[in-house]
Amino acid sequence: MTTQFKVLERNYPRVDAYEKVTGRATYASDVYLPGMLACKLLPSTRSHARIVRLDTSKAASHPGVRCVVTGTDFPDFRFGSGALRDRYVMPREVVNFVGEPIAAVAADDEAAAQEAIELIEVEYEDLPAVVNPLSAIGSGAATVHPELENYEGYGFTLGHNVSTLLDADRGDVDQAFRDADVVVEDVYRSQGINQGFLEPMACVADVEPNGRLVIYASTQGPYQIRAALASVLEIPVSRIRVVAMELGGGFGAKLRLAFEAFPALLAMKTGRPVKLVNTREEVFTMNGPRLPVTNYIRSGVMQDGTIVAREAYTIFDVGAYLGAGPNSGIGHGIGAYRVPNFRLRSYGVYTNKIYVGSYRASGVADMTFAVESHMDRIAHELGIDPYDLRVKNALREGDVSVSGAVVPTNGLMNTLEAIREKIDWPRDLEDGHGVGLALCEWRSGSGPSTAAISVNDDGTVSLLTGSVDISGSDTSLAAIAAEALGIPMENVVVSKRDTDQAPYTGQSGGSRIVYSQGTAVQRAAENTVEKLTALAAERLGLPEDALGCEDGRIYVMDNEPQGLTFAQLAAASITSRGGPIIGTASLSSMPYTPVFAAQAAEVKVDRATGQVKVLRYIQAQDVGTAINPMAVEGQLDGGVVQGIGRALTEDQQFDPETGAVRNPSFASYLMPLAIDLPELENVLINVPAPDGPFGARAVAEPPGFGPPAAIANAVYDAVGVRIKELPLSGERVLAALNGQNAEIDFDVDALRRAEGVAAD
Amino acid sequence: MKQPLNLNINGENRLMLVEPYYSLLDCLRDDAQLTGAKKGCDEGDCGACTVLMDGKPVTSCLVLAHSAHDSAITTIEGLADVDGLSPVQKAFVEHGGLQCGFCIPGLIMSATGFLQENPNPTEEDVRFAIGGNLCRCTGYARVVEAVMAAAQEIRETS
Numbered sequence: 001m002t003t004q005f006k007v008l009e010r011n012y013p014r015v016d017a018y019e020k021v022t023g024r025a026t027y028a029s030d031v032y033l034p035g036m037l038a039c040k041l042l043p044s045t046r047s048h049a050r051i052v053r054l055d056t057s058k059a060a061s062h063p064g065v066r067c068v069v070t071g072t073d074f075p076d077f078r079f080g081s082g083a084l085r086d087r088y089v090m091p092r093e094v095v096n097f098v099g100e101p102i103a104a105v106a107a108d109d110e111a112a113a114q115e116a117i118e119l120i121e122v123e124y125e126d127l128p129a130v131v132n133p134l135s136a137i138g139s140g141a142a143t144v145h146p147e148l149e150n151y152e153g154y155g156f157t158l159g160h161n162v163s164t165l166l167d168a169d170r171g172d173v174d175q176a177f178r179d180a181d182v183v184v185e186d187v188y189r190s191q192g193i194n195q196g197f198l199e200p201m202a203c204v205a206d207v208e209p210n211g212r213l214v215i216y217a218s219t220q221g222p223y224q225i226r227a228a229l230a231s232v233l234e235i236p237v238s239r240i241r242v243v244a245m246e247l248g249g250g251f252g253a254k255l256r257l258a259f260e261a262f263p264a265l266l267a268m269k270t271g272r273p274v275k276l277v278n279t280r281e282e283v284f285t286m287n288g289p290r291l292p293v294t295n296y297i298r299s300g301v302m303q304d305g306t307i308v309a310r311e312a313y314t315i316f317d318v319g320a321y322l323g324a325g326p327n328s329g330i331g332h333g334i335g336a337y338r339v340p341n342f343r344l345r346s347y348g349v350y351t352n353k354i355y356v357g358s359y360r361a362s363g364v365a366d367m368t369f370a371v372e373s374h375m376d377r378i379a380h381e382l383g384i385d386p387y388d389l390r391v392k393n394a395l396r397e398g399d400v401s402v403s404g405a406v407v408p409t410n411g412l413m414n415t416l417e418a419i420r421e422k423i424d425w426p427r428d429l430e431d432g433h434g435v436g437l438a439l440c441e442w443r444s445g446s447g448p449s450t451a452a453i454s455v456n457d458d459g460t461v462s463l464l465t466g467s468v469d470i471s472g473s474d475t476s477l478a479a480i481a482a483e484a485l486g487i488p489m490e491n492v493v494v495s496k497r498d499t500d501q502a503p504y505t506g507q508s509g510g511s512r513i514v515y516s517q518g519t520a521v522q523r524a525a526e527n528t529v530e531k532l533t534a535l536a537a538e539r540l541g542l543p544e545d546a547l548g549c550e551d552g553r554i555y556v557m558d559n560e561p562q563g564l565t566f567a568q569l570a571a572a573s574i575t576s577r578g579g580p581i582i583g584t585a586s587l588s589s590m591p592y593t594p595v596f597a598a599q600a601a602e603v604k605v606d607r608a609t610g611q612v613k614v615l616r617y618i619q620a621q622d623v624g625t626a627i628n629p630m631a632v633e634g635q636l637d638g639g640v641v642q643g644i645g646r647a648l649t650e651d652q653q654f655d656p657e658t659g660a661v662r663n664p665s666f667a668s669y670l671m672p673l674a675i676d677l678p679e680l681e682n683v684l685i686n687v688p689a690p691d692g693p694f695g696a697r698a699v700a701e702p703p704g705f706g707p708p709a710a711i712a713n714a715v716y717d718a719v720g721v722r723i724k725e726l727p728l729s730g731e732r733v734l735a736a737l738n739g740q741n742a743e744i745d746f747d748v749d750a751l752r753r754a755e756g757v758a759a760d
Numbered sequence: 761m762k763q764p765l766n767l768n769i770n771g772e773n774r775l776m777l778v779e780p781y782y783s784l785l786d787c788l789r790d791d792a793q794l795t796g797a798k799k800g801c802d803e804g805d806c807g808a809c810t811v812l813m814d815g816k817p818v819t820s821c822l823v824l825a826h827s828a829h830d831s832a833i834t835t836i837e838g839l840a841d842v843d844g845l846s847p848v849q850k851a852f853v854e855h856g857g858l859q860c861g862f863c864i865p866g867l868i869m870s871a872t873g874f875l876q877e878n879p880n881p882t883e884e885d886v887r888f889a890i891g892g893n894l895c896r897c898t899g900y901a902r903v904v905e906a907v908m909a910a911a912q913e914i915r916e917t918s
């Protein structure tokens with residue numbers, strides 16, 4: 001590939017590759033401190049109950065046990081992970097789901113801690129519970145949070161179990177539906193999904209001799225953990241240091257405070273380091289996954305395929321607490337299309353299940369499954385080719401997005417075109433084989449970002465950001481710095497994250513790092529060059545505009561051999577000027593930059609078993625400038641495989657009576673293995689983003705959105721059955737082939753009535 | 761009560777006192793202070809704890825430490841020598857076969873054990889060989905590519 005760049009658009013290994021392949025990378029669970037205690041947790045066995053008695057005396061006197069804490073040992077303070085402050089870090093009186101930790105023990109070793117846990121005596125008084133979100137909305141259902149209206153952050157909702165309501169409206173929807181030639185209506189349901197990160201939640205808490213708390217965390221957001229810990233422990237932020245260790249996968253699950261407060265309080269009470277590492281079962285039963293989503297979607301369409309109206313009602317099960325959100329899904333109810341009139345609603349509904357968490361653009365994958373399956377349904381209703389229908393309605397530059405932002409230049413059409421070419425659409429395949437499409441959209445993530453670059457007197461630079469490395473972002477940030485400074489990658493040293501050292505930054509999530517943090521790095525590099533140039537100008541007795549910057553030196557444009565290297569300038573500045581040269585930049589938000597991807601699945605369906613096999617999976621994504629194409633493709637591969645898991649096998653199941661997680665292990669929650677997968681084909685479309693660093697766009701989220709719909713559409717193409725519920729298990733497909741394809745129950749009129757919209 | 765246990769770990773004889781109920785994984789991490797092998801599940805489902813026991817890949821969380829008495833264990837820490845990375849490690853670096861890295865010690869050990877048995881694998885063989893190793897980040901594409909590249913390197917240099 002020819003490139004205008006010196007560093008970017010080339011493949012290079014990750015800056016942390018050596019530590020990772022040698023087993024030297026240190027994750028939170030790899031932290032062993034002298035005198036360290038082990039922490040274990042006692043989970044609630046009830047879905048909704050009052051704790052009548054919680055007796056820890058036997059546990060406390062068990063040999064090896066150093067400390068036991070329960071909810072009342074924490075300050076009486078409600079915190080929140082999402083929009084509402086709806087939970088205690090450990091429940092004081094009432095438990096709201098099976099698995100909720102109600103006591104924590106610190107002991108000399110794990111065995112003693114676990115024995116002590118089993119000695120804790122609990123007596124519950126059961127309260128009425130509700131598990132199904134569709135019934136939780138109804139007035140007869142038990143109430144999960146009777147005090148909801150008093151919670152901080154509570155806004156307008158329907159009350160009762162409805163925690164949040166998001167809406168978006170445009171135009172005259174009802175009139176547009178009346179004018180439409182055809183109306184297509186569907187209900188889709190997507191399943192509970194676990195993030196499936198390989199490193200269980202882990203944390204070591206220690207107390208410095210001066211009483212300051214140190215947390216070695218497995219987190220995507222060290223500053224967010226610090227802030228939340230300060231609130232729930234009622235200590236000042238300055239008394240907490242969070243060290244972000246190597247992160248063994250998070251995908252959104254490790255954005256916020258999880259269990260760090262338990263070892264923290266135990267460490268404060270014992271003066272000893274305390275380590276908590278969740279078992280895999282605890283990961284599944286205690287830490288928020290994605291919960292099932294039901295999507296009602298209706299479109300008004302003209303005979304020629306033009307979509308004129310869209311209505312979407314989404315019910316997000318949020319479980320016991322709003323662990324994340326409200327969800328971004330609703331804004332994606334029109335997909336990557338121009339729809340002049342829409343009414344979009346999304347309800348977050350409490351139930352007595354494990355609380356909801358974030359996962360790789362929460363809610364959008366559910367919405368994409370609905371919207372992109374629905375697009376094929378419209379195409380078939382009208383007898384239009386599904387590809388042509390997408391092209392006809394796709395957003396163009398200058399259109400207005402759901403949020404009202406104008407769509408800037410982008411590669412949407414190029415992604416569609418690339419997919420068409422790759423699969424040679426339209427394909428006519430033998431029976432049992434099919435091809436399906438999906439179009440995915442996302443935006444590059446924004447949020448507070450900052451970076452500092454200091455120039456070392458050997459000519460290298462140290463890059464300091466507060467962003468935790470997910471998806472190889474350190475490597476990309478180093479590349480951006482190197483490009484902007486005109487030095488090789490190897491000359492950029494990226495520091496590790498520690499809230500004491502790095503400047504504040506937002507969480508690593510939502511595909512924010514490269515786009516927003518990368519911009520901060522680029523600007524910090526530019527600021528560094530300005531400072532180097534100013535010093536060189538002074539030293540050389542020349543005006544700044546006579547100087548250029550290249551290959552690690554500031555040179556005289558009229559006389560290239562004359563100049564000063566970064567090393568010389570750094571040394572000069574340290575001894576004779578204001579000290580080391582440090583360039584900085586900060587920003588709070590970035591302009592709207594969409595990311596589009598088109599995907600196609602080719603499948604084979606076994607009519608005898610209903611088994612779906614993906615034979616080929618292709619994605620074309622507009623990534624803007626590819627900072628490191630190898631890493632970009634790694635993101636595309638990883639994301640799409642998560643999406644294939646969501647489409648076919650992954651299914652977090654809940655007991656319909658108690659809401660308890662029924663399959664809390666990797667043996668029963670089935671994520672894709674190497675043997676399950678087809679060859680993955682990627683096409684990178686490079687339409688530079690007007691605002692991203694050197695034109696880069698976010699990458700990581702959209703790959704996972706498409707597979708459920710693309711595969712469902714391919715299954716329809718193969719055997720003519722439309723599956724509207726995930727996963728597309730053999731059992732479900734077989735039932736549909738046998739004509740037992742149950743429609744999903746959804747009383748949309750009740751929701752319309754509740755907000756005063758005329759039902760039709 | 762802790763019992764004496766003799767293991768040869770990465771070429772070094774170690775005599776340790778280890779709890780009778782400890783798994784080989786816990787023994788390596790807690791007692792031998794080798795944290796390269798990871799505990800992703802402790803139930804034999806993820807492969808992150810894979811090490812070589814007498815040359816064969818095992819999920820060390822399922823092996824009772826004392827049942828490994830007197831055997832030779834190779835962990836991820838034992839692969840690189842003074843001359844640098846092993847061919848498998850090098851291939852993972854060069855082909856971008858890693859992201860968060862938590863599964864990587866296990867994957868590299870599975871691949872290393874497998875290539876000793878079969879230095880001439882098909883891509884399908886590789887997929888089966890690492891079929892017990894979960895990776896949530898990479899989608900396996902680059903991992904498979906890396907193992908194939910390592911196989912070639914091993915063939916060419918042996």
Ligand code: FES
Nearest residue numbers: 802804806807821
């Ligand atoms: S930790 Fe041994 S297989 Fe998962």
Ligand code: FES
Nearest residue numbers: 860861895896897
């Ligand atoms: S690289 Fe993260 S699980 Fe494999």
